[in-house]
Amino acid sequence: MAVRLLTYIGLLYEDLLKSGEIGPGDPLPPVLPVVIYNGSDPWTAKTDLADMLDPSLPPQLVRWQPQMRYLLLEERRYREADLARLPNAAAALFRLENARAPENIQRVVGCLVEWLAGPENDGLRRAFVVWLKRVLLPARLPGIEIPNLNELQEINDMLAERVMTWTEQWMAQGVQKGETKFLRRMLNRRFGPLPAWVEQRLEQADEAELEAWADRVLECGSLEEVFGGVA
Structure with a gap:
């Protein structure tokens, strides 16, 4: 993973230079590499490229080796009680992916309706709607027909109305x-x-x-x- 991220960041810098967003003499913008993992098994990959290098490398060559560390967010390690205190979209995403009962999904969607109410969040609201309809709800409610809804508020209303039946x-x-x-x-x-x-x-x-x-x-x-x- 660290090797892939190093490649992606290099391609990002190359694209910024080609598009003219930064000039040849400008400093490169900082990048925070983040990996979000939602698997059920513990994450075992190295989070630092240095840990993947040959340990027998001569000390005089160590300083010349590439460096890359990424921030790992492993969803299974966050407790619901801790996530519920964080009013942001990332915490809501983790809570939704960890939710199993329909009423728990409805509770988080209700929070998202409030947190993403402004016009500046239109794109993020649409992304959550598409993901809920196509990924999360079909997986959590197999065999249940999901109506074609286009707004978070509509999904929240539907869940509130049908959660008991579902x-x-x-x-x-x-x-x-x-x-x-x-x-x-x-x-x-x-x-x-x-x-x-x-x-x-x-x-x-x-x-x-x-x-x-x-x-x-x-x-x-x-x-x-x-x-x-x-x-």
């Missing part, structure tokens, strides 16, 4: 996925590896079908009997 649907879907997983495990232990047609039936089943098949697992002698016929 939470119930979301929990019901979670329960059904758990039932499907449990039935798949039972079938696998009784009959061995499952063929493709069984997997398809399991994925398309409703709650009533899952319950009926679960009742037959210990009684039937074949997969065809469990599922009520030959595939």
Whole structure:
């Protein structure tokens, strides 16, 4: 990562020179390299290029080596209580990515409506709207239809109105996925590896079908009997 950032910063300076924003004799503007990481596993890459160099390098050559350190913001290390005290867009982004329940998402969106109210924040509001509709809400609320909304206030109003219903649907879907997983495990232990047609039936089943098949697992002698016929 440090090597890539060094390349990006060099390209940035080259672009600034080509565009005339800085002259050949002007000092280069400072750059703060920031890496925002939202993965579930801890970040393990080096944050300083010096730590990646050969440790056996002769001391007289050390001063001539490239230097680059970046600021790492690892979202998983920030507590919700600490982020909630920071009224800014970066903290809100971290809170949204860490949120799992619809009501928590709605709470943060409500804060964004207030913080980004001015016309100077039009672009940032639009960016949050697009990201919420296309990335976060579909991931947090799978199977739930997201209406086409264009303003943060509209998304906030929608969440406030539907959060209870969505939470119930979301929990019901979670329960059904758990039932499907449990039935798949039972079938696998009784009959061995499952063929493709069984997997398809399991994925398309409703709650009533899952319950009926679960009742037959210990009684039937074949997969065809469990599922009520030959595939």
